[in-house]
Amino acid sequence: MKTDIRNLDLNLLKALDALLDERSVTRAAERLALTQPAVSGMLTRLRECFDDPLFTRVQRGVVPTMRALELAQPVKAILAEVSELLQPKAFDAATAEMTIKIAATDYALRAVIVPFMAALRVQAPGIRVAVLPVNNEQLSAQFERGDIDIALITPDSAPPDLHARSLYDEEYVCLMREDHPLSAQKDLTLDSFCAQDHALVSYLGGNFKGVTDEALASIGRSRRVTLSVCSFLVLPEILRVSDLISVVPRRLTHDLPGLKVLPPPLAIQGFNKIVVWHERTHRDAGHRWLRELLFSTAV
Template sequence: MKTDIKNLDLNLLKALDALLDERSVTRAAERLSLTQPAVSGMLTRLRECFNDPLFSRAQRGMVPTLRALELAAPVKQILSEAEALLQPRAFDPAQAQMTVTLAATDYALKAVIAPLIARLRPLAPGIRVAVVPVEEARLPGQLERGDVALALVTPETVAPDLHARDLYDEEYVCMMRADHPDAARSLTLDRFCALEHVLVSHSGQAFQGATDVALAALGRRRQVVAAVNSFLMLPEMLRISDLVAVTPRRLAAGTAGMAIMPPPLPIPGFTKTLAWHERSHRDPGQRWLRAQIYALFDYQATQILPKCSPLS
């Protein structure tokens, strides 16, 4: 007679394992914190499932049948594997072999991804990082499918069903080449508006940004003569011209040959946020990786960024 797997559950296997170890219904019941009649009933069901008596009475306890002895090792393995399923998977970053895909803008490549990779190399040399562009329309689906594990975005673009954590607040600075005619003097609003500017537009065609909105509130305008689709192009354009750019401070910081100074008017900054899907929320490897990103900016939050100066 063929046994139907639907009639067998883990509780019956646990009872069989205890009976095989203890060779006594009484001791097995104590081990399982059950009553003796309950374990006797489970033994009856086990005999029906395996079509075998499994145990026979002896002067001292019970003697397993050959069939019961055959089941001993497989039952312990099944119970061990089932127990492992219920335990969080241990994660050892030093031994981990995985590829993590992040969605990021070119700005985030320098501000977040580059320092993250530098942090990961000594801690988790087997973790590879792949970066894809942020495409707002596709991002929710990419996160849901697991095509993207983490996204570096702004709070207003995070879908309601995603997990998110703000990493830092960014501010804007004015950047020009170090030997620019205006690099050594204070930048007034009049001079700022008179200079020729380059700005970043993801389409490469828009000639207005946050700076222009702030200027319009004061009834002023600036001269934007170029729009590029990459923050990383700005330093090269500024080095070979008298153009100036308003750019995020973290992008400007450490850029060789550049003068960095505060803009002559308040320009609202933005917040950089890390977002991820519920599917990876509890994964030990993903949790560890997110913690490494948090640590980058928790540390930076305790440091004082250098003040802007004409020759910084």
Template structure:
């Protein structure tokens, strides 16, 4: 039994040309080889298929019955091989795939929500799965295909990971729209420290964060009485209390019942970064999705 590994697939192209031209010399011209080289190729074809394949006649060559049987299967095989070499064409309107994104609840509101609104218009058949991010596991999740995109801060890095900064975020003071302080427009640092406040502690249970580090440099502290583990509930807490919170601007900037303003001290913001693995880096679908997310942000 003959095995595929013993067949030079380049011979199939030569066979196809010989079938078209019915001439060894014309086939040699099309393949840019000498006539003796073409004769050698024909002999290798005969050896591979254990058949003469082409018989000399007065004007050129004619195919044997075996060659006629092989013509269509070989042509289809060559066409399939050609298609494999062509770049994948991505059409957002018809594309069907599932995109998995790992992110925080803040990024869910600030990035994913506006991203989905545009995505559903431009690529209606793409599904999106959102996972809670765990940066300790993110590298392996990206490698294994469990996650396609991660939304992180720039200090995340790992081998074979690509990244793109989406935007620079700033912190603002936020409280309910009808809070007495909302009418002032701004507050003093002394008043800021005195007001009852809430903060987000992702690890849970902490009453100190980036704002407190900035205050500590000034020898000051603030009155934090509520600590929660996620940002999503914070606007609701603020809307139903006299609490103030220092939060990322994109979390509250479009909420009708929340008033926000600049803090009375300098608090370092952060950059939101999109990361992905080398395995999807050149895929046209995932490249389009990355570009769309950057556009939305």
């Protein structure tokens, strides 16, 4: 009789293992938390599968046949491998080797990725990081394909089918070179602020209005924006060599020699930065560790 693997399930192998260890249907049933008739029924199925009696009844239990003894070690190995398969793989950051793909704007590069990388290189030097541009329209598809693992975005651009967690709330400040004519003022006046030439960052490029202009319009004022750039990273260099001023997120002003930070003379709505990720990596031990590190370094 040829054994058909379709008739053999994991529970039958567990019963066979228990019978081989216990040499008793009663004790095997207790170990498996089953009734004795249930284990007897499983033994009948095992005999059919392997075309062998497997066990012979004796006065104090059962004794295995030669075929059953041949199966003992392979069955234990199979059950051990299945058990290992069902357990989450242990993650050791110090020895881990993997690649994580993060979608981020250049703002998030400096505000979030820089402190994250400083900690990552110390704690998990074998992990590689690929930083990609944020494409809001393609986020869901990119996550599904595995093109990205994490995205650093704002709540209004987060697809509803992703996991999300808030990193922090950001506020805006005014930035200028340290010897700018306005730098001597402790508090900028609205008139002096509006009289200056401004630079702003437009992610899509070419826009000369932003959140600051919306705030000014709400109180019947306006400013003159004479430079629009598509990256925060170049802005400090421009401010150092010009009389332009700019309203920027506070976290971009750390460690910028030659520049001065002042509070803006009106309330400008800030924004919330969040992390989003896909169900595909939600329970993975390595990705969970990386997300926790990201949360802890984004302060």
